[in-house]
Amino acid sequence: MKRTDYLSWDQYFMGVALLSAQRSKDDHTQVGACLVNDQNKILSVGYNGMPTGCHDDDMPWEREGEPLDTKYFYVCHAELNAILNYGGGSLYGARVYVTLFPCNECAKAIIQSGMKEVIYMQDKYADDDMTVASKRMFDMAGVKYRKFEPKDQTIELHL
Ligand SMILES: Nc1nc(=O)n([C@H]2C[C@H](O)[C@@H](COP(=O)(O)O)O2)cc1CO
Numbered sequence: 001m002k003r004t005d006y007l008s009w010d011q012y013f014m015g016v017a018l019l020s021a022q023r024s025k026d027d028h029t030q031v032g033a034c035l036v037n038d039q040n041k042i043l044s045v046g047y048n049g050m051p052t053g054c055h056d057d058d059m060p061w062e063r064e065g066e067p068l069d070t071k072y073f074y075v076c077h078a079e080l081n082a083i084l085n086y087g088g089g090s091l092y093g094a095r096v097y098v099t100l101f102p103c104n105e106c107a108k109a110i111i112q113s114g115m116k117e118v119i120y121m122q123d124k125y126a127d128d129d130m131t132v133a134s135k136r137m138f139d140m141a142g143v144k145y146r147k148f149e150p151k152d153q154t155i156e157l158h159l
């Protein structure tokens with residue numbers, strides 16, 4: 001008999017994004033992203049982390065203090081990592097599943113790489129100017145965005 005409680009595509013790809021977020025060393029916000037093409041094939045994944053060669057133990061993870069001693073100048077966002085991790089050519093027409101709404105810098109990268117849809121889970125910085133700017137750019141550029149609607153399905157992974 002055919003299973004009925006299998007994951008939808010949206011659940012599957014958001015699940016991959018959530019699992020990727022678990023690799024993040026950021027103790028305040030872990031973000032994961034999963035890029036998918038129009039044939040529902042995963043093209044790339046990413047999470048927020050320090051650039052290659054900038055060792056996690058040597059970098060600041062603080063949110064406040066001297067700007068050079070906070071993470072913000074250094075950390076590479078999940079969406080940007082996923083875009084840069086893709087080695088296969090064009091991302092034109094792809095969609096991105098991301099656990100947190102993209103910032104304005106990642107929005108620019110999403111638009112410029114030709115992606116057409118953003119599916120996000122959280123939007124905890126919705127009131128920040130960076131998110132307002134992201135939405136303004138997505139609207140102008142014709143990039144759709146929609147909130148992932150969880151079905152309250154729990155997946156347990158025993159690792
Ligand atoms: N869309 C995003 N993708 C991301 O990867 N990030 C990362 C950058 C930081 O590592 C962390 C945000 O730190 P905090 O200000 O919530 O402590 O999440 C942040 C955003 C928010 O725009």
Ligand SMILES: [Zn+2]
Binds near residue numbers: 077079080102103107
């Ligand atoms: Zn970003």
